[in-house]
Amino acid sequence: MSKIINPHENEEGLIKSASNPIQRRSFLKYTGAGAALSTLFLIGCKDDDDLGLDNNFGGVNLGSGDIGILNYAYALEQLESAFYTQVIATKFSGMTAMETEILTEIRDNETIHREFLKAAINAKAPGKIIRDLTPQFSTINFMDRDSVLTTAKTFEDIGVSAYNGAGKLFTDTGLGLDLLVIGGKIVSVEARHAAMIRQLLGPITAFAGDDIVSTDKGLDVIRMPAEVLPLVQPFIKEIINGSNLPK
C-alpha cells in the first residue's frame, strides 16, 4: 500500500517534489482525498519500507566540523520547507485566510533558510553539501488540520531544540562565531513559528507551554544531533548519518 501512496517521492528529491506539488495533488485526487485517505495513510505508514529503510535511497553523511553542522541544519530546513510547501499546495479543508497567510509565510521562511544554508555551504566548502533529501510524509494527512498543525508543531519544536543544541558545536573562532550568530538569527524565527502553530492548536498558554518550557528555570528544550536525527528520520527516505558531527 505504501508503494501506491508514494510513487512520486520515489523518483524525486525533497526540493524538486516540494517545488512541484501538482503531482502530489493529482495523486491525492487519484486516491480519493478525504476522510478515507487518513486510513490509507495509517495503514501505509506501518510498512517497513516506509520508514526510511529502503536501500534504494542509501545513506547521507552530514560530515564533520562546522560544515557538518551546517549540513545538519540544511537537512532539517529541507524537511521543513518541503513540508510547508505541501501544506500550501494541498490545503487542509477549512484553512482560514489567516492560517493560509501564516503557513505561507512560514513556508517562505523555511525555504529561505534552506536556500541560505545551501549558498553558505557551497561557498565555504565546495563539494561538501549533502544531496537533496527525499521526503516521506505518508504518515501526515495533509487534508486534516490537526494532522498538519500537529506535525508542524513537532517540526518547529524539534528545530528550535536542534539549533539550541548546535550552538556549542561550532568552533569558537572565525567562521564558527559567524555561524553561531546566524544560528541565533534563525532559531528565534523557528521559535516564533513554533509559538504561532502552538497558538493555533491551543490551549491558550501553548505558545510557550509547560510541555516545552521548563517551569522551574524557564528553559526551552535543547537536543543534540544524536537525539534529533532519530526524531526526523521517519520523515526522510535517506538514512542520515551524523556520526562525524562534533559532539
Place this chain on the structure above:
Amino acid sequence: MNLFKIIEDIEKFDPEVHNRLDSRRAAFKSLAGFGKKVAAASVPLAFGSVLNKAYGQTNDAQKVIDTLNFALTLEYLEDEFYKKGIMTAGLIPAADLQIFQQIGKHETAHVAFLTTVIRDTLKGTPVAKPNVDYTGSKNGTRPALLPTVFSDYATFKALAQAFEDTGVRAYKGQATNLVSNNVVLDAALRIHSVEARHAAEIRRLNGKKPWIEGNDMGGPAPGITNGIYAGEENTTHAGFTRAQYTTMSDAAATRAFDEPLTKEAVLEIAGNFIY
C-alpha cells in the same frame, strides 16, 4: 628552567596567581604529564599554555559573568513589568490573563536561574534588582514617555512587545561572549528561544505577525521604541547578500532572520525604564 622562580616573580604582580593556577588543576596535571613525555626544551611552551589558560579563563569567566548580569538586569525589568501588570486590576482582560501569567512565570524563573548560575556556578556577584519606572519618567525626573502604561491595555501590550523583541535581540547579540562556557551558552540559547516564543505571542495579541518584517515600521510605540527594530531590515548574513541566496523579496528575507542588538543599544532602550 625554574618554574617556581617564575611563579614567584608573577606573585609580585599578582598575589592570586596560586589560586588561578589551583583552579586550573586539570591544566597543571596535564603539564605534569608533559614533563614526563616531552623534552625539557618544550616545557616552557607547555607552561606558557598553562598560564594562558589560567589568565585567559579568568578573563573569559568575567566576561561570562558580566554578560549574564546584563541578561539578569533585562529579566528583572521584564519580571517586574508583568508582575505589576497582572496585579493591576482592570488592566489585562480576563481572556488574556493566562498568557501574561505564563510569560511572567518564565521571567521570574529566569531571574532566579540566572542569579543562581552567576552566584553558585560562576562564583560571581549577581547584580541587584534595578529601580524601574515603566512610565519612562525616570522616577519623575523627566516627562513620562508612557504615562498610561498600567491603565491602557494597548500601551501595556506595546511595551510588552518592546521588551520581548528587545530581549530576543539582546540574547542573540551576546552569544559569542559565552562560547568559553558551553553550559552557560546552552542556557542562554534556551532562554533566547523562550523570549522569541513570548515575542511571537505578544505580537499576535497586538495584531501583528509573529515574525518581524523590515524594521517593523518603528515598533510598537514609535518615537520611544524606535531603536528596538533598528537593523532588523538587514538581509546580508555572513557576507551573503539577499540575491546570493534567494530570489524571494527583501521583505521575505527579513522575515526569515532575526537580528542581534549590541549591549549598548539594548541598554539605551532599557535605560528609559531604569533609574
